Amino acid sequence: VQTIRWEGDVAGSLVLIDQTALPEQCVARRCRDVASVVEAIRSLRVRGAPAIGLAAAYGVCLGAQAASAAGDRAAFLAQLERAIAILAASRPTAVNLFWALDRMRRTATSQPPDRSPQQIASALLDQARAMHQQDRDTCHAIGRHGAALLRDGQGVLTHCNAGALATAEYGTALGVLRAAHQSGKHLHVYADETRPLLQGARLTAWELDRDGLEVTVICDVAAAHVIGSGRVDVVLTGADRIAANGDSANKIGTYGLALLAAAHEIPFYIAAPRNTFDLSIASGDQIPIEERGADEISQIFGTRTVPEGVPVYNPAFDVTPARLITAIICEAGIIRPVDPVSIRRIVGSA
Amino acid sequence: VQTIRWEGDVAGSLVLIDQTALPEQCVARRCRDVASVVEAIRSLRVRGAPAIGLAAAYGVCLGAQAASAAGDRAAFLAQLERAIAILAASRPTAVNLFWALDRMRRTATSQPPDRSPQQIASALLDQARAMHQQDRDTCHAIGRHGAALLRDGQGVLTHCNAGALATAEYGTALGVLRAAHQSGKHLHVYADETRPLLQGARLTAWELDRDGLEVTVICDVAAAHVIGSGRVDVVLTGADRIAANGDSANKIGTYGLALLAAAHEIPFYIAAPRNTFDLSIASGDQIPIEERGADEISQIFGTRTVPEGVPVYNPAFDVTPARLITAIICEAGIIRPVDPVSIRRIVGSA
Numbered sequence: 001v002q003t004i005r006w007e008g009d010v011a012g013s014l015v016l017i018d019q020t021a022l023p024e025q026c027v028a029r030r031c032r033d034v035a036s037v038v039e040a041i042r043s044l045r046v047r048g049a050p051a052i053g054l055a056a057a058y059g060v061c062l063g064a065q066a067a068s069a070a071g072d073r074a075a076f077l078a079q080l081e082r083a084i085a086i087l088a089a090s091r092p093t094a095v096n097l098f099w100a101l102d103r104m105r106r107t108a109t110s111q112p113p114d115r116s117p118q119q120i121a122s123a124l125l126d127q128a129r130a131m132h133q134q135d136r137d138t139c140h141a142i143g144r145h146g147a148a149l150l151r152d153g154q155g156v157l158t159h160c161n162a163g164a165l166a167t168a169e170y171g172t173a174l175g176v177l178r179a180a181h182q183s184g185k186h187l188h189v190y191a192d193e194t195r196p197l198l199q200g201a202r203l204t205a206w207e208l209d210r211d212g213l214e215v216t217v218i219c220d221v222a223a224a225h226v227i228g229s230g231r232v233d234v235v236l237t238g239a240d241r242i243a244a245n246g247d248s249a250n251k252i253g254t255y256g257l258a259l260l261a262a263a264h265e266i267p268f269y270i271a272a273p274r275n276t277f278d279l280s281i282a283s284g285d286q287i288p289i290e291e292r293g294a295d296e297i298s299q300i301f302g303t304r305t306v307p308e309g310v311p312v313y314n315p316a317f318d319v320t321p322a323r324l325i326t327a328i329i330c331e332a333g334i335i336r337p338v339d340p341v342s343i344r345r346i347v348g349s350a
Numbered sequence: 351v352q353t354i355r356w357e358g359d360v361a362g363s364l365v366l367i368d369q370t371a372l373p374e375q376c377v378a379r380r381c382r383d384v385a386s387v388v389e390a391i392r393s394l395r396v397r398g399a400p401a402i403g404l405a406a407a408y409g410v411c412l413g414a415q416a417a418s419a420a421g422d423r424a425a426f427l428a429q430l431e432r433a434i435a436i437l438a439a440s441r442p443t444a445v446n447l448f449w450a451l452d453r454m455r456r457t458a459t460s461q462p463p464d465r466s467p468q469q470i471a472s473a474l475l476d477q478a479r480a481m482h483q484q485d486r487d488t489c490h491a492i493g494r495h496g497a498a499l500l501r502d503g504q505g506v507l508t509h510c511n512a513g514a515l516a517t518a519e520y521g522t523a524l525g526v527l528r529a530a531h532q533s534g535k536h537l538h539v540y541a542d543e544t545r546p547l548l549q550g551a552r553l554t555a556w557e558l559d560r561d562g563l564e565v566t567v568i569c570d571v572a573a574a575h576v577i578g579s580g581r582v583d584v585v586l587t588g589a590d591r592i593a594a595n596g597d598s599a600n601k602i603g604t605y606g607l608a609l610l611a612a613a614h615e616i617p618f619y620i621a622a623p624r625n626t627f628d629l630s631i632a633s634g635d636q637i638p639i640e641e642r643g644a645d646e647i648s649q650i651f652g653t654r655t656v657p658e659g660v661p662v663y664n665p666a667f668d669v670t671p672a673r674l675i676t677a678i679i680c681e682a683g684i685i686r687p688v689d690p691v692s693i694r695r696i697v698g699s700a
Contacts, residue, residue, distance in 0.1 A: 193545070
């Protein structure tokens with residue numbers, strides 16, 4: 001399964017697995033312009049902080065394709081900047097999106113003055129491909145570091161999907177589980193179904209089961225009971241943005257899980273690449289939390305579940321304070337304790 | 351809305367609101383025999399500990415109707431006992447079911463020896479109606495006691511449905527909210543949608559909205575964020591069985607909410623009638639927890655959400671330890687602290 005791939009040369013297109021169709025169908029969706037990439041990000045056909053970043057990077061390549069018809073370099077760069085702005089407005093919380101767009105912008109603007117729009121477009125595709133390969137390497141490194149934290153026979157609870165489908169391949173939190181599994185450790189994974197969009201049931205269970213890991217799906221509400229009954233030794237999730245002090249935004253429900261882990265005195269780990277850190281913000285208070293539409297909650301597969309006229313509150317993320325995070329696993333190693341000094345030491349050098 | 355009603359005399363029938371059809375349709379379902387009552391309880395057409403007890407009591411009346419054809423008193427009582435056993439096997443956790451069936455059995459067996467099956471059937475209907483009226487009175491008393499714990503302007507988070515639809519009328523936890531509202535206190539209620547069967551979204555939101563209370567539906571996973579953001583001053587739920595030490599079984603997810611309330615230093619209240627207490631068991635360890643079918647989780651309205659072949663764990667209840675419960679509101683007053691002595695003082699005298 002390739003979550004994201006670029007097909008062809010600089011005149012090619014972006015092909016995504018449409019994650020809204022899983023697990024019933026595994027279908028690809030081709031994006032030939034910026035608008036279709038934005039639509040895919042907004043509607044969660046592609047989701048997960050690293051995958052959103054990569055989709056946006058390739059989206060810039062599609063923007064460059066269209067802009068290179070402009071001929072003139074200044075007009076090309078102006079049109080490219082508009083494409084970047086449109087992509088940046090697709091989702092607000094995951095910082096990898098902004099990180100990726102910033103890299104792409106710098107790639108375009110740092111090209112020597114004699115380069116044509118076509119040459120810049122080609123450099124942009126090279127850059128996106130390099131980021132894609134970097135994400136693969138990052139996930140495998142996260143897996144190696146994180147696997148050392150898990151022991152044979154443990155139960156692991158995870159939330160949402162921080163897997164191959166959220167990254168170039170292998171995954172962050174699920175990369176840790178894959179690496180532990182591949183090193184011969186037998187784990188039992190509990191996957192929260194993760195309302196409202198059920199990424200745990202639909203995506204995490206699907207990809208772990210395909211890879212031969214033992215996984216059981218539970219309703220989100222069952223997590224406290226499952227932890228309290230001794231079935232879970234570790235809670236492990238991904239993250240969408242991590243502040244300089246370690247406060248971490250992730251899928252709504254993660255903060256509650258971190259509190260449950262603390263109450264039961266089991267570790268709560270986050271696995272995330274260094275580009276998930278946003279050292280420009282001091283704490284989680286400054287992370288914008290996306291609020292999504294009421295329909296995600298009030299209707300399920302076309303059936304109304306909330307009475308007409310009753311309001312719904314649908315924040316897509318919450319912020320887990322650093323004090324509840326036992327460690328953060330990134331490609332450069334394990335950040336523990338989770339505090340500004342440890343973070344700057346491992347992430348600041350990136 | 352009448353959750354449960356008996357229509358006619360001793361030859362009458364039981365009419366239930368089919369709660370699986372709400373909020374899209376409010377339809378009644380008539381039960382003319384024990385099997386249809388069992389089916390209604392098992393499939394959650396009628397649910398909520400007090401309502402299950404009342405449905406079972408009327409189910410015994412339907413059993414008596416069928417048995418009274420037997421003519422002979424001994425044969426009648428034997429057939430009645432089989433009906434009671436079938437009803438008792440419908441759901442395992444809520445103790446009100448067993449309490450109600452025990453009352454009905456004692457009503458039948460304590461009739462003077464000269465009474466005919468028809469006369470006993472008539473006494474059973476009188477008993478069921480008395481329990482029905484008692485449940486109405488109980489809910490209003492719980493409302494009066496509990497309303498004193500709430501202040502104007504507070505946010506209240508509730509889980510599942512402990513409302514009019516879970517009782518004869520008015521509700522337990524929702525009875526408290528109704529009584530506070532009727533006394534002029536403005537509350538903002540957050541209703542957990544309550545996966546897997548969405549009683550919060552479908553039932554609690556429906557009945558509070560009809561009664562003019564301000565209610566917002568959230569996904570269960572959003573509870574920690576909503577509490578952490580200061581929107582919630584009190585968490586309030588019902589219960590299905592409470593042990594002699596105060597450990598309380600309620601809808602899966604309640605234990606997690608109690609931990610969240612403790613972590614945020616806000617009170618966690620339970621509202622439940624005295625017949626929810628099971629003083630025969632010392633602690634929550636002895637409460638049987640119903641495990642329900644995988645299909646409740648793995649398919650939603652006919653669409654598969656968990657990949658084929660992946661196991662699902664679906665406990666319907668969890669147990670909140672007494673130490674996490676600030677107070678229990680029952681018809682005789684407020685039990686606080688929640689410990690064996692306070693419980694025996696208020697409940698043991700029932």
